[in-house]
Amino acid sequence: MNPFAYTKPTDTRAALATGARGGRYIAGGTTLVDLMRETVERPGTLVDISGLPLQEIRATGDGLRIGALARMADVAAHARVRSAYPVISQALELSASAQLRNMATIGGNLLQRTRCTYFRDVTAPCNKRQRGSGCAALEGYNRSHAIFGTSQACVATHPSDLAVALAALDATVHLLSGDGERSLPLTEFLLRPGDTPDREHDLRPGELITAVEIPPHPQPVRSGYLKVRDRQSYEFALTSAAVVLNISGGVIRDARVAAGGVGTVPWRLTAVERRPSLGAAVGAGRRGRRGRRPPATPQRLQGGTAQTHRRTSTAHGGRHAMTQQARPAAGTPLSRVDGRLKVTGQAAYAAEHDAHGAVRGVVHGVIVTSTVGKGRITGIDTRDAAAQRGVLKVITHQNAPKLPYRSFRGVPDPARGSACASSRTTGSASSASRSRSWWPRPWRSPSTRRAW
Ligand SMILES: Cc1cc2nc3c(=O)[nH]c(=O)nc-3n(C[C@H](O)[C@H](O)[C@H](O)COP(=O)(O)OP(=O)(O)OC[C@H]3O[C@@H](n4cnc5c(N)ncnc54)[C@H](O)[C@@H]3O)c2cc1C
Ligand code: SF4
Numbered sequence: 001m002n003p004f005a006y007t008k009p010t011d012t013r014a015a016l017a018t019g020a021r022g023g024r025y026i027a028g029g030t031t032l033v034d035l036m037r038e039t040v041e042r043p044g045t046l047v048d049i050s051g052l053p054l055q056e057i058r059a060t061g062d063g064l065r066i067g068a069l070a071r072m073a074d075v076a077a078h079a080r081v082r083s084a085y086p087v088i089s090q091a092l093e094l095s096a097s098a099q100l101r102n103m104a105t106i107g108g109n110l111l112q113r114t115r116c117t118y119f120r121d122v123t124a125p126c127n128k129r130q131r132g133s134g135c136a137a138l139e140g141y142n143r144s145h146a147i148f149g150t151s152q153a154c155v156a157t158h159p160s161d162l163a164v165a166l167a168a169l170d171a172t173v174h175l176l177s178g179d180g181e182r183s184l185p186l187t188e189f190l191l192r193p194g195d196t197p198d199r200e201h202d203l204r205p206g207e208l209i210t211a212v213e214i215p216p217h218p219q220p221v222r223s224g225y226l227k228v229r230d231r232q233s234y235e236f237a238l239t240s241a242a243v244v245l246n247i248s249g250g251v252i253r254d255a256r257v258a259a260g261g262v263g264t265v266p267w268r269l270t271a272v273e274r275r276p277s278l279g280a281a282v283g284a285g286r287r288g289r290r291g292r293r294p295p296a297t298p299q300r301l302q303g304g305t306a307q308t309h310r311r312t313s314t315a316h317g318g319r320h321a322m323t324q325q326a327r328p329a330a331g332t333p334l335s336r337v338d339g340r341l342k343v344t345g346q347a348a349y350a351a352e353h354d355a356h357g358a359v360r361g362v363v364h365g366v367i368v369t370s371t372v373g374k375g376r377i378t379g380i381d382t383r384d385a386a387a388q389r390g391v392l393k394v395i396t397h398q399n400a401p402k403l404p405y406r407s408f409r410g411v412p413d414p415a416r417g418s419a420c421a422s423s424r425t426t427g428s429a430s431s432a433s434r435s436r437s438w439w440p441r442p443w444r445s446p447s448t449r450r451a452w
Contacts, residue, residue: 001037008048012208015049016178020206023047027069028103030096031112038120040113040129054107054210057081062216068107068209072162073098075106085214087223087242091165094227097234107209110163110173110186111201114156115236116145127153128197135197144238149264154197157261158190159236164260165225167268168242169214177207186212190265218246218254227260237261363392 007023009015019025024043026032027050035041054069057078064085066075075081076092096104118124118136125134137145137155145155166186173189175182189202203209223244229235240260246253257269368385370377382394 002039002042004036004043005045006048007045008051010051012052012054012176015047015052016176016206016208018045018047019208020178021045022205025049025208027105027108028071028100030100030104031108035113035120039122040120049208050105060213062219064214066106066212066214068211069105072096072101072104072106072109076101084221085165085169085223087165087168087225087244088162090225091161091227091240091242094225094229094240095161095234100234106162106212109160110166110190110209110212111203112159113200115159116156117141119156128156128193128200131196131198144236144261146264147262148259148267149192151193151195151197151264153195154193154264156193156197156264158200158263158265160266161225161227161237161240161260163190164237164240164258164266165223165242166212166214167266168223168244168256168258169217170256172213172215173209174211174213175203175207176210177204181210183213187266187268192264217244220248221246365395 007018009018015025023045024032024041024047026046026048032041032043032046036043050069052069054067055071055074056065056067057070057075057080058065059080064080066081072092072095076089078089082089092101095101095109113119114128116126116128116137118140119126119128121136122129124136127133127135135152135154138152142155144157146157163186171186172183173186175184184202191199191201221244223242225240225242227237227240229237237260239262242256242258242260244256246255255273257272259267259269380396380398382396385391385394
């Protein structure tokens with residue numbers, strides 16, 4: 001991690017002044033600190049805004065205003081949010097882990113950066129990290145990348161679940177800088193990559209998000225959030241949907257639908273919202289739905305132009321073409337809905353998606369990380385790991401070939417230096433990585449022992 005200065009102002013004016021001089025705001029720190037550790041982000045000054053009075057959650061007539069520093073957990077549990085906007089509670093509760101939600105804030109959640117692996121690997125070309133360097137995901141492994149709103153410069157998804165719910169609710173983002181206040185619809189605030197994927201939102205230098213606001217909706221409103229992911233414990237969306245309906249007299253009068261995990265920004269499915277079938281009587285069942293034919297021509301999804309790639313999804317065993325144009329720009333289409341298989345240990349690994357079987361005898365590497373955040377490592381005991389069924393080799397700093405990773409040279413990082421290669425079928429890699437005795441053993445105290 002690069003050296004940085006830290007300041008914690010107690011009033012908003014002081015925070016804005018430091019922000020205007022190039023200071024970087026930090027709220028819960030749950031994503032920024034990770035990126036700083038990886039040297040993806042290198043702020044010179046951190047401005048800790050967690051003490052500013054921006055935590056309030058309050059009703060505004062029939063709408064709702066949520067302070068930018070309200071914690072995800074508090075918003076999810078808020079009585080009015082739960083009753084009037086279950087889509088928000090559900091999106092938040094399906095995000096990250098309980099510990100993270102206790103720390104993380106609403107503003108930070110909207111501004112979190114993509115989970116594209118190449119973005120977080122400083123040795124890979126990435127236009128979002130460094131404009132003009134290229135995009136490793138275009139020809140690389142892009143199973144979790146976007147199919148909507150992409151450009152030739154970047155195909156990374158926006159990772160926030162909350163943003164999907166807020167997009168469906170037509171939320172507005174309130175901003176404050178030394179020049180005063182302004183507000184923008186969330187869907188305009190978050191930017192598609194275009195030729196400038198490093199510019200992800202319309203936040204001006206030193207500007208602070210103060211709140212998000214949900215406007216009144218025609219009552220009664222019913223809403224919900226559905227998320228498909230690789231594992232249930234915590235994971236980003238392979239795909240998700242936020243649906244907000246106004247149902248009265250048993251008829252859907254108004255529908256707002258946004259999709260997550262598939263777009264470079266939360267993706268409003270405006271064509272879906274306009275579908276005549278959505279005006280059908282609720283509970284009309286098959287007969288009612290059959291009476292209303294879908295349009296003869298395929299409906300264009302929002303932004304469905306040359307940027308849209310061919311991609312398929314399998315939902316409940318069915319196969320649905322999701323786009324209008326057979327022009328893959330981001331690799332070969334892969335099924336994204338294999339979460340059930342993954343959590344039951346039956347899913348194919350990346351190389352096994354190769355239908356022609358060109359890759360034989362696949363070996364899988366598992367990185368084993370230390371459970372101790374701070375300490376001096378004096379040795380790594382690999383005996384238990386090597387004895388696990390299916391393990392072919394345990395690679396540590398002692399027997400690994402020299403790798404061209406900068407972080408290996410700069411910071412001794414035992415978590416990276418220790419890995420295990422295992423055969424797949426037994427699932428031994430994952431069981432081994434759960435085995436306590438198999439992890440690298442940090443030496444906590446004396447500096448007399450030699451660190452590697
Ligand atoms: C293991 C893991 C799993 C996760 N899973 C999910 C998931 O499934 N779904 C999901 O949606 N998220 C997920 N997240 C992301 C998580 O929700 C974010 O890390 C969190 O919301 C960020 O909030 P924060 O307050 O900690 O932001 P910080 O890390 O403090 O800041 C993030 C960014 O926002 C800026 N910032 C923060 N507040 C403001 C403000 N008020 N004004 C201007 N700039 C500001 C900071 O400068 C920084 O650039 C996961 C994170 C982790 C680590
Ligand atoms: S998809 Fe975007 S974030 Fe990922 S490597 Fe390409 S440019 Fe970088």
